[in-house]
Structure formats: structure tokens, C-alpha cells
Amino acid sequence: xxxxxxxxxxxxxxxxxxxxxxxxxxxxxxxxxxxxxxxxxxxxxxxxxxxxxxxxxxxxxxxxxxxxxxxxxxxxxxxxxxxxxxxxxxxxxxxxxxxxxxxxxxxxxxxxxxxxxxxxxxxxxxxxxxxxxxxxxxxxxxxxxxxxxxxxxxxxxxxxxxxxxxxxxxxxxxxxxxxxxxxxxxxxxxxxxxxxxxxxxxxxxxxxxxxxxxxxxxxxxxxxxxxxxxxxxxxxxxxxxxxxxxxxxxxxxxxxxxxxxxxxxxxxxxxxxxxxxxxxxxxxxxxxxxxxxxxxxxxxxxxxxxxxxxxxxxxxxxxxxxxxxxxxxxx
Amino acid sequence: xxxxxxxxxxxxxxxxxxxxxxxxxxxxxxxxxxxxxxxxxxxxxxxxxxxxxxxxxxxxxxxxxxxxxxxxxxxxxxxxxxxxxxxxxxxxxxxxxxxxxxxxxxxxxxxxxxxxxxxxxxxxxxxxxxxxxxxxxxxxxxxxxxxxxxxxxxxxxxxxxxxxxxxxxxxxxxxxxxxxxxxxxxxxxxxxxxxxxxxxxxxxxxxxxxxxxxxxxxxxxxxxxxxxxxxxxxxxxxxxxxxxxxxxxxxxxxxxxxxxxxxxxxxxxxxxxxxxxxxxxxxxxxxxxxxxxxxxxxxxxxxxxxxxxxxxxxxxxxxxxxxxxxxxxxxxxxxxxxxxxxxxxxxxxxxxxxxxxxxxxxxxxxxxxxxxxxxxxxxxxxxxxxxxxxxxxxxxxxxxxxxxxxxxxxxxxxxxxxxxxxxxxxxxxxxxxxxxxxxxxxxxxxxxxxxxxxxxxxxxxxxxxxxxxxxxxxxxxxxxxxxxxxxxx
Numbered sequence: 031x032x033x034x035x036x037x038x039x040x041x042x043x044x045x046x047x048x049x050x051x052x053x054x055x056x057x058x059x060x061x062x063x064x065x066x067x068x069x070x071x072x073x074x075x076x077x078x079x080x081x082x083x084x085x086x087x088x089x090x091x092x093x094x095x096x097x098x099x100x101x102x103x104x105x106x107x108x109x110x111x112x113x114x115x116x117x118x119x120x121x122x123x124x125x126x127x128x129x130x131x132x133x134x135x136x137x138x139x140x141x142x143x144x145x146x147x148x149x150x151x152x153x154x155x156x157x158x159x160x161x162x163x164x165x166x167x168x169x170x171x172x173x174x175x176x177x178x179x180x181x182x183x184x185x186x187x188x189x190x191x192x193x194x195x196x197x198x199x200x201x202x203x204x205x206x207x208x209x210x211x212x213x214x215x216x217x218x219x220x221x222x223x224x225x226x227x228x229x230x231x232x233x234x235x236x237x238x239x240x241x242x243x244x245x246x247x248x249x250x251x252x253x254x255x256x257x258x259x260x261x262x263x264x265x266x267x268x269x270x271x272x273x274x275x276x277x278x279x280x281x282x283x284x285x286x287x288x289x290x291x292x293x294x295x296x297x298x299x300x301x302x303x304x305x306x307x308x309x310x311x312x313x314x315x316x317x318x319x320x321x322x323x324x325x326x327x328x329x330x331x332x333x334x335x336x337x338x339x340x341x342x343x344x345x346x347x348x349x350x351x352x353x354x355x356x357x358x359x360x361x
Numbered sequence: 362x363x364x365x366x367x368x369x370x371x372x373x374x375x376x377x378x379x380x381x382x383x384x385x386x387x388x389x390x391x392x393x394x395x396x397x398x399x400x401x402x403x404x405x406x407x408x409x410x411x412x413x414x415x416x417x418x419x420x421x422x423x424x425x426x427x428x429x430x431x432x433x434x435x436x437x438x439x440x441x442x443x444x445x446x447x448x449x450x451x452x453x454x455x456x457x458x459x460x461x462x463x464x465x466x467x468x469x470x471x472x473x474x475x476x477x478x479x480x481x482x483x484x485x486x487x488x489x490x491x492x493x494x495x496x497x498x499x500x501x502x503x504x505x506x507x508x509x510x511x512x513x514x515x516x517x518x519x520x521x522x523x524x525x526x527x528x529x530x531x532x533x534x535x536x537x538x539x540x541x542x543x544x545x546x547x548x549x550x551x552x553x554x555x556x557x558x559x560x561x562x563x564x565x566x567x568x569x570x571x572x573x574x575x576x577x578x579x580x581x582x583x584x585x586x587x588x589x590x591x592x593x594x595x596x597x598x599x600x601x602x603x604x605x606x607x608x609x610x611x612x613x614x615x616x617x618x619x620x621x622x623x624x625x626x627x628x629x630x631x632x633x634x635x636x637x638x639x640x641x642x643x644x645x646x647x648x649x650x651x652x653x654x655x656x657x658x659x660x661x662x663x664x665x666x667x668x669x670x671x672x673x674x675x676x677x678x679x680x681x682x683x684x685x686x687x688x689x690x691x692x693x694x695x696x697x698x699x700x701x702x703x704x705x706x707x708x709x710x711x712x713x714x715x716x717x718x719x720x721x722x723x724x725x726x727x728x729x730x731x732x733x734x735x736x737x738x739x740x741x742x743x744x745x746x747x748x749x750x751x752x753x754x755x756x757x758x759x760x761x762x763x764x765x766x767x768x769x770x771x772x773x774x775x776x777x778x779x780x781x782x783x784x785x786x787x788x789x790x791x792x793x794x795x796x797x798x799x800x801x802x803x804x805x806x807x808x809x810x811x812x813x814x815x816x817x818x819x820x821x822x823x824x825x826x827x828x829x830x831x832x833x834x835x836x837x838x839x840x841x842x843x844x845x846x847x848x849x850x
Contacts, residue, residue, distance in 0.1 A: 076405030077692040086412065103405070104768060107543075107560040114557060143557075188817070193545035195560075216816045218546035218809050222628035222678075230502050232817045242698060322412075325698065361549045 062305050064123060067098040070292075071116055071127035073109030079241060080109075080290050083157045083323050084128050087313045094309045108133055108195025110143075117145045121295040123302035128156045131289045131342065133197040135349040140356045147342055151298040153307045154314070155333035156290040157323060161201045162240040162258040162270055164248060168231035177209050177257055177276045180235075186214035190224050190233035193217050194360050197288040202237045203359070204352050205259060208280045209273070215359060228253045239288060240264055241327030259286045266327055284341060285348040291338055307335050369717030373725065378421050385425020386726040390733065392426070393433025396574045396756075397566055397763025399446040400430030404692045411696060419696050420715065421722045427689055428480065428726030431668045432734055435472040439661070440465055440588070440744050441756060443574035447565050447633040448668050450798055451640035453573060455653060455660025462656055463589045465742035466596060470603020471661045473731035473738075475614065478607055479666035480727040482618035483625065483673020484720050491716070494626070494677050501627045503817065504825045507810035508834035509630075509638065510803045515838060516641035517796040527792045535800020538563055539808075546812035558772045565633065567764050568801060571777035572794060574760040576784020581749035581756075583785075588752070589745035600738035604731075606658050607666075613643055613659045614666050621667030625674025632671055632689075633802050639667030641799065645841045654795065669727065676723075680716055693719075 070088055072081050081103060088099035104111040112127040113134055119125035129147075137143040165174040172187065174180050180187060189206070191198050194217065206213045219227055219236075225244070227233045229252040238244040240258055245267070247253035255270040261282035263272055273281025292310060294303055313319065314332040323330050333341065349356070372378055392403040403426050411419035434445030439456035452472065459468040490497070517532035541552045542562030553559035581588075607614050617639035624635040643663035644653045653660050672689075679690040697715070734741075744752070764773050787794055818824030825831060 075688055075691070076401070076408060077688070077695040082695055085408065089412075102769065104770070106564075107557055110557060110560065193543065194548050195543065195545075216546075216813065217548065218544075218813050218816075220628070226498060226502070226628055230499050232502055243694060359548045361547065 062123065062301050064095050064097045064305075066124060067100050068092075068095065068123070069100050069102050069125050071112040071125065072101055072103050073105065073107075073112035073127070073130065074103070075105045076103055079159055079239065079328055080128050080130065080156065083290065083328060086319055086323055087156065087310075090313045090316055090319055091309050094312055095305075108137075108193070110134065110137055110195070113137075113145070113147070116150065116293060116295055119295045121151070121298035121302075123294065123298065123306060126153070126292055126294050126306065128290050129293055130197055131291060132200045132285065132345045132349055133195065133288075135342075135345045136194070136200050136356060136360075139346060139349045140353050140360055145296065147346065148339075149296040150293040151296065151303050152338040152342060153292050153294060153303055153335055154310045154338055155331060156292055157328040158331055159197075159239040159241065159288040159290065159328050160258055160260045160264060161198070161237050161286070161288055162267075163205075163235055163237050163256040164228060164245075164253040165235045165256050166228045166231045166233070167252060167254055168229070171231035172234050173254075174235060174256055175254060176271075177211070177273060177278060180211040180256075181209060183212050186212040187235055188233045189213050189215050190219045190227050190236040191215050191217050192219055192221055192224070194356075197239075198237055199359070200349055200352070200356060201259065201286055201288065203355055204348065205237070205273070205281060205286060207352060207355055209278055217359065225253075239327070240267055240270070243327075245327075257281065264327075264329075266324070283344075283348070285345045289341065289345075291333075291342070303335065368714045369721050372417050372714075372718060373421075373721050378418060381418050381421045382425045382722055382725055383729065385422040385722075386429040386729040386733075389426035389429030389726065390433040390436075390730055393430030394436045394445045395763050396437055396443045396445055396570050396760040397767060399434070399566070400426050401688050401692070402767060403430070404689065408692060408695070416696070416715070417718050420693075420718050423693055423696060424719050424722030425726040425729075427672060427693075428669075428723045429730035431665070431672075432473060432476045432727070432730040435476070435661075435665055435668075436469065436734065436741060439468045439472060440741060441574070441752065442577045443756065443760070444569055447569045447802075448636055448671075449664070450569055450573070450633065450802075451636040451664035451795075452661055452668075454640070454664075454795055455655070455657050456664075458654070458656035459658070459661070460588055460742075460745050461590050463745070464599070464656070465589065465745045466599035466738040467603040467606075468658075468661055469734055469738040469741060470600035471606055471658050472603075472665045473600070473734040474604035474607040475617075475662045475665035476669045477727050477731040478614060479618045479621060479669035480672065480723060482615070482666070483622045483670035483676075484724060485673075486622050486670075487673045487677045488720065491677055491680065498626055498628075498678055500828070500830055502828075503810040503813040505828060505830045505834065506627060506630060507807060507814055507825065508831050508838070509624075509627075510634070510807040510810060512834060512838045513634070513638045513641050513799060513803045514807060516645055517799055524791070527790075528796045531787065531792050531794070532796035532800040535797040535802075536804035537800075538568075538797075539801045539804030544808070546809060546816065558770070562805065563776065563801075564768075564773060566767060567773045567776040568780060569798075570760045570764050571780025572784040572798070574756055575777055575781025576788060576794075578753045578756050578760075579781060579785040580788050581753045585749060587746050587748060589742075596739050597736070599742075600735050603658075603738075604735065607662055610659050610662050613646075613662050616646070617643060617663040617666040618670040621670035622674040624667070625671035625676075626678055627674075628678055630806065632668070632675075634806065635667040635671040636664040637799055637802055639663045642841070646844075654793070672723065676719065680719075 070084050072084050074080050084101050092099040109130040116127040191202050224236045225247050248255050257273050258270045259281050320330045388403050389400050392398045434449035435452045438444040438449040438452040439460050442453050442457035444450045456468045543550050543560050620639040621635045624630050640663045643659050644650045675690050764777050814824045
């Protein structure tokens with residue numbers, strides 16, 4: 031049987047297109063193997079919690095993937111730089127970023143900045159850094175010991191924050207709103223100044239990450255820990271009560287925990303994301319590494335790709351619900 | 362507290378520790394001397410390697426880098442009018458004119474001596490006060506910081522060589538530049554032209570590299586010749602003379618070291634402030650303020666003594682409160698925490714050996730850097746006789762790549778070039794650079810501490826006057842120039 035010429039041409043085109051598609055289609059998950067160094071963007075300076083965790087995890091990840099993992103610090107704008115750079119990066123698996131939430135959700139929702147965080151390819155959690163509230167014990171200043179007592183405050187409670195760029199701002203504003211105490215936020219403190227501010231009684235409360243570094247005023251008796259924003263007490267700081275225990279179940283939400291999450295650029299192919307996710311799961315299950323990272327007070331709690339993506343959506347929604355409040359402090 | 366001293370001395374005599382300290386000091390010297398790099402970059406690059414080390418060795422490496430980088434920064438400030446790190450900015454103003462007079466070796470000796478003596482001063486204060494320093498840290502709140510910074514700002518007029526009007530304009534421009542970015546107390550984003558790059562303001566390192574290194578580079582290229590206009594005294598004797606001159610200006614040395622230690626103790630003020638305040642106080646207190654900026658040895662001593670003594674003050678706050686006074690201290694803290702050592706009040710009681718390890722390492726690395734500097738001074742001084750065309754090319758490559766490496770942001774390089782043009786224009790127009798630097802470094806700090814004081818005191822301005830320290834600072838601001846004026850008559 032003779033095949034019409036037009037048909038043979040069509041077949042040829044289809045075959046060529048098929049060959050071309052095969053050539054450009056990414057290889058299967060098992061086939062993707064990185065062949066050059068992978069960069070992890072960290073939006074904060076060297077030595078911080080996010081940086082230290084990234085460096086420790088990067089070392090193990092490097093052994094698992096067989097290529098060097100380089101940490102690139104791009105500090106500034108409350109971690110925003112890593113978001114912008116990641117958005118411009120090629121979705122080839124060689125650039126990933128540790129991104130701080132809910133701080134970056136504020137930039138998207140309340141400041142209207144792009145990109146939409148939901149467009150990134152989220153692969154899992156680096157660490158959780160729960161926040162806690164500490165109150166001054168200086169004589170002559172208002173002494174706050176529980177959330178219920180704070181609700182009875184007659185005048186606004188002076189709360190110190192660093193600014194409107196990082197995680198402290200949304201966590202402070204949203205938790206105050208959920209508890210319902212009158213508050214006046216005083217922004218502009220540098221991190222360490224929040225501790226001296228509490229000791230001096232310039233501010234009466236402040237929210238900070240629950241790590242050893244930020245609990246020194248409690249050790250010295252200059253401050254009292256009022257609440258930790260976790261569903262259960264922190265194993266390393268068991269004396270600090272949770273908001274749930276004090277009758278505020280909403281304060282146990284995972285969206286109120288500072289989260290450092292790993293993302294790849296938007297539209298990263300699934301096979302690449304799966305390889306990186308698999309490496310991250312192994313990294314997070316490394317017991318010795320977990321112990322080192324958690325020595326600082328952070329929590330290593332692996333989170334799947336799907337759950338990470340859901341957490342992002344939840345955080346954006348929570349920040350969205352509180353946007354009018356947050357906008358009071360963003361000009 | 363003193364019981365850990367013996368243990369720390371034993372560790373420092375071990376060969377691998379000596380090697381670590383020497384390596385740390387050399388790295389600190391090199392990274393300090395290259396504009397744009399600095400000790401922080403060296404520490405952050407080496408941080409991952411130290412995770413698996415024992416804590417004592419890691420602390421020695423870091424104290425070696427910290428101790429030596431400041432002197433390294435003064436080498437390029439004196440020889441090339443380009444501060445290796447922002448904390449050496451004030452060293453340029455008198456160190457470089459000395460180099461132009463052919464006295465580079467003497468200026469390097471002055472700096473080596475001031476670095477070592479300033480560091481020793483800061484550490485002695487640390488050792489003496491560590492258990493009783495709490496009231497001092499708490500005494501400095503935002504009103505006191507405001508007055509301290511205002512003290513630095515009002516000296517803009519005094520340090521304006523030539524036209525007072527030019528100096529005031531430069532100071533004003535510096536303050537305006539410091540206002541760029543997100544103003545945290547008010548939540549306003551100012552003068553960023555919609556750019557996220559400027560959200561955190563004009564970054565410090567590109568500012569200094571541009572204004573000094575590139576500005577000077579264009580100047581060299583326009584002028585030609587060599588840096589030293591006179592014959593150079595490139596001898597070890599010249600350098601030694603510089604070291605010994607520190608004792609001749611002992612009042613300036615002690616005063617600047619005290620200022621440096623105090624600024625170091627106050628969290629949030631920043632290392633780049635110490636050298637500028639010490640320098641401006643030296644000008645105010647001098648019988649001959651007009652000689653500053655023309656190669657007055659007191660200018661070099663004031664800047665470098667304050668630089669190195671500030672680390673003692675910052676260590677005091679870092680170790681006893683767990684509050685890092687600077688990025689270098691934050692790095693040190695993370696090393697401590699990674700090795701299970703928690704900074705805070707208990708550290709002094711539980712693990713004094715760590716404190717002594719740090720102090721020993723810091724003293725030895727400072728001494729090492731100063732000796733190396735002293736021995737190398739006569740060779741380094743020869744740089745001032747190299748034709749500037751060659752130097753320009755080297756400075757351009759080193760400073761621009763150094764700036765880029767730091768954050769891998771091309772806009773930093775663009776900013777360096779723009780500020781270089783500004784620096785060159787100012788030099789050509791006879792507008793002094795120092796007021797611009799003072800305005801830039803202190804302007805934002807003054808505004809922040811002003812706004813925070815008012816907010817903390819419920820909108821009242823009385824908060825500025827309700828502490829003894831505020832009054833001491835106000836009175837000093839008035840009295841010091843008066844005494845200086847009376848002495849000059």
C-alpha cells in the first residue's frame with residue numbers, strides 16, 4: 031500500500047517533534063543528578079540561626095548529592111533579598127533559598143510586593159523558630175506575668191520591635207490582636223537593644239525567637255517569659271507556658287511559628303524538586319545534625335513538599351486577615 | 362573569673378594553637394587591608410570549617426582574625442587613603458597626609474602601637490569590669506546614645522578644614538544620605554526611588570570604598586606622580602619612632618581608648634562610630650585643631666586606639682549579656698553556641714576558660730599584627746613611591762572585586778563608582794570629606810535614637826534630660842571646645 035506523500039510528511043513531522051520532545055523533556059527523578067555546585071541563598075547575615083542551619087545542612091546535603099553546596103548570604107530588607115534573587119534564578123535545581131515566614135508574607139500581602147510566594151516550588155522546612163514573649167521585671171514598671179492579666183491593661187502596653195521587615199513584626203501584631211490586649215508598638219530597636227530595653231524598662235514586653243541567645247535577660251532575672259507561641263511547651267524551655275494553656279488556642283497555630291522554609295525557583299520541574307526534597311528529608315533525619323542545630327533552640331521538624339506548600343497558603347491567609355492592623359505600621 | 366586564666370595559658374602554648382593564632386592573624390591582616398573585604402568576611406568564610414573543631418581552637422582562630430584585621434585596615438588607610446574596613450575611616454584623615462610627607466613608616470608605627478595599646482586597654486577594662494559592668498550597660502539608653510551621637514555631629518564644624526560652609530554642606534549631604542531606606546521607627550521608606558536595593562539604606566562598605574578608594578583612584582589618575590611628595594623615611598627606626606610616640610600622646614591614647622571601650626559596650630551603636638567620635642573629640646580637645654587633617658599623629662592614635670579598644674567593650678556586653686555588639690561578636694556567639702557554650706551571666710562563673718582563651722588570643726593576635734606591621738613598615742612605605750598609575754589599576758581591581766564578592770550584587774559596584782565620582786568631585790572642589798562621613802555614619806543613628814527616646818517617653822522631650830549621663834554628655838559638648846579655645850589663646 032502506498033502511503034500518500036502528505037501523510038508521510040505528517041508522520042515525519044510527528045516523529046521529529048516526538049524526538050525533540052524526548053530530547054527536551056527532563057529525565058526521570060532518578061536520572062537528575064546535579065553536576066555543578068548548588069547555591070543556597072540566605073537572606074540574613076552570617077552567624078544567625080538561618081545561616082548556621084543552612085551551613086550545617088549544606089555540608090550533609092553536599093555529601094548526599096555529590097556536588098558542593100555553597101551558602102550565599104544576601105542580607106538586607108528583612109530577608110527579602112533572597113526572595114527576589116530566587117525569583118530571578120533559573121529553575122534548574124542549582125539555586126534554592128531559605129525563606130523566613132511569616133515575615134515575607136507581610137511583604138506580599140500588606141506591601142503588595144511581588145512575586146507571589148505561592149509560585150515558588152517549595153521543598154520542605156529548614157527549621158522552625160518559635161517565638162516567645164518576655165516582659166520586664168524592673169521595679170516601678172508594669173509587670174506582666176500572663177496573657178489574661180495583660181487583657182486587663184488600662185493603657186497600651188509598650189512593646190518593642192525591630193521594625194516591619196522580619197518575622198517579629200507580624201508575629202507581635204497578630205498575637206496581640208488574637209489575645210486582645212491594648213498595645214503600642216515601638217519600632218526601631220536593633221535586636222540586642224530589645225534586651226537592654228527590657229532590662230531598663232523602656233519597653234515592657236517584646237517578642238523574640240526562643241533561642242539561648244535571646245533568653246539571657248530571663249536567666250539574670252531581668253525579664254520573665256510570659257508565653258511561647260507553640261501548641262506544646264518547648265522541650266528545651268519547659269518552664270515557659272504556651273498560649274493554649276493560658277486559654278488562647280489560636281496562639282498554638284503553626285502559622286505563628288517563625289518558619290525557615292526551603293524553596294526552588296518558580297516552575298522548577300518535579301523531577302528536580304523531588305531529588306532535592308529527598309536529600310532534604312535525609313538531612314533532616316540525620317540525628318547528629320539535628321542535635322547540633324537544635325542546640326541553639328531551633329526545632330528541626332521535617333515537612334513534606336505538600337505540607338510546606340499548604341503552610342505557605344495558611345500563613346498568607348493569616349497575614350491577609352490581619353492586613354488592616356499591619357498596615358497601621360507600614361507607611 | 363581569674364581561675365580560668367591558668368588553663369587558658371596552657372592552651373595557648375600548644376603548637377596547634379600557636380599555628381591557628383598565626384594563621385588567623387595573617388588572614389585578618391590580609392582581609393583587613395583589602396578594601397571591601399574585612400575580617401567579617403574572613404570569619405564567615407571560615408565559620409563552616411570550625412563547626413567540627415574543638416571550641417577553644419575555633420575561638421583562637423576567630424580572635425586572631427578579629428585582633429589583626431583592624432591594623433590591616435589601617436595599612437591601606439595610611440598608604441592609599443583607602444580604609445580597609447569602615448572602622449578605619451578616620452585613620453585616613455591624618456595617616457595619609459603623613460604618608461604624603463614621606464612618613465608612612467612612622468604612621469604605620471603609630472597605628473601598630475595604638476592598636477596594641479588600645480586593645481590592651483579595652484581588655485583590661487573588660488577583665489576588671491566583667492562582673493560589675495551591668496549598671497554601665499543599662500545606663501546607656503537611647504537618650505544617652507542620642508547625646509553621644511550629637512556630640513560627634515556638632516564637631517562637623519570643627520573638623521571642616523578650609524571653608525566652614527563647605528564643611529556644613531558636606532555634613533548635611535552625609536546626613537541626607539544616611540536617611541535613605543526604610544526608617545524603622547516610623548515605617549516610612551524614603552528616597553529609595555522604588556528600589557528594593559536601597560531598602561536598608563546605602564550600604565556602608567560600598568560607601569567607604571567608593572568615597573575613598575575610587576575617589577582617590579580618580580584623583581591619582583588625574584594628578585600622576587607618586588603618593589609621597591617628599592623623600593620617604595622607610596626605616597624600621599621610623600616605624601619604631603611611631604610606636605613610641607603613642608606614649609608622648611598618652612592623654613589622647615587613653616581618652617580615645619576610653620571612648621572606644623564605651624562605644625563598644627553600648628549595643629547597637631556600631632564599630633564605625635567609635636573611631637569617628639574619638640577622632641572628633643581629639644580635634645575638639647587639641648590645642649591646635651587646625652593641624653588635624655594635615656598629618657597630626659594624634660589623629661592616627663585617636664582613630665586606631667578607639668578601634669581596637671572597642672572590641673574589649675563589645676566583648677564585655679557579648680559575654681556577660683549574650684548581646685552581640687557587632688557582626689563579629691554575633692559570629693563569635695554562634696561559635697560559642699554551636700559548641701554548647703551559652704553566653705550570659707553564667708558563662709563567667711561556669712566557663713571562665715573561654716573568656717580567657719578569647720582574651721589571650723585577642724592580645725596575642727594584636728601583638729602579632731603590630732610586630733608584623735612594624736617589621737613590614739619600611740617595605741610597605743615603598744608603596745608610596747610607586748607611580749600612582751600602577752597603584753590605580755591595582756586599587757580599581759581589588760576594591761571593585763572586593764565589594765562585589767561581599768554580597769555578589771552588581772548594584773554595590775555601581776554605587777561604588779557613583780560615590781567615587783562624588784569623592785573625586787569633593788576633593789577637586791576643596792570640600793572636606795570628613796564631615797560627609799560623620800554625617801553619614803551618625804545621622805541615621807541620631808534620628809533613630811531621637812525618635813525612640815520620644816516614643817519611649819510618651820511623646821515628651823524631657824526624656825533627653827532625665828539622666829546624669831545625658832547631662833555629662835551635654836556639658837562635655839559645651840565645655841570641651843571652650844577649654845580647647847582657652848588653651849589655644
